Amino acid sequence: QVQLVESGGALVQPGGSLRLSCVASENIFKTLSMAWYRQTPGNEREWVATSAGAVSLFADSVEGRFTISRDDARNTVFLQMNNLKDEDTAVYFCTSNNIWGQGTQVTVSS
Numbered sequence: 001q002v003q004l005v006e007s008g009g010a011l012v013q014p015g016g017s018l019r020l021s022c023v024a025s026e027n028i029f030k031t032l033s034m035a036w037y038r039q040t041p042g043n044e045r046e047w048v049a050t051s052a053g054a055v056s057l058f059a060d061s062v063e064g065r066f067t068i069s070r071d072d073a074r075n076t077v078f079l080q081m082n083n084l085k086d087e088d089t090a091v092y093f094c095t096s097n098n099i100w101g102q103g104t105q106v107t108v109s110s
Helices: none
Strands: 004-007 018-024 034-039 046-052 057-058 066-071 078-082 092-098 103-110
Touching: 004 092, 018 034, 018 092, 018 103, 046 066, 046 078, 057 066, 078 092
Parallel strands: none
Antiparallel strands: 004 018, 018 078, 034 046, 034 092, 046 057, 066 078, 092 103
16 A cells, blocks of 8 residues: 655744645555644644645645645655744645655744
8 A cells, every 4th residue: 555654844934935745655646645733732633735736725824835846756745834924823734636655743933
């Protein structure tokens, strides 16, 4: 079964940037869409962004600040997060074909 592994989460100050990675154990991102979600304690997972081929969609809360890119040679999708805000603090998950990674913690705080 395909596995997804997120990384790149860290503590960053407001206004800072982070790049999250989602690595798949197989080359699936060329043919399957993928998405990023985030979750804070006590809340449901919130959709952040979707990448399907050349099309990327973003939640209103991150539009203009987050971008998605892909490295097919490394079976990796990146979520570039700029101008981070306190409210971006969450565990970030990638998912594709109903498979989920374990998540990576992003904390935005001064």
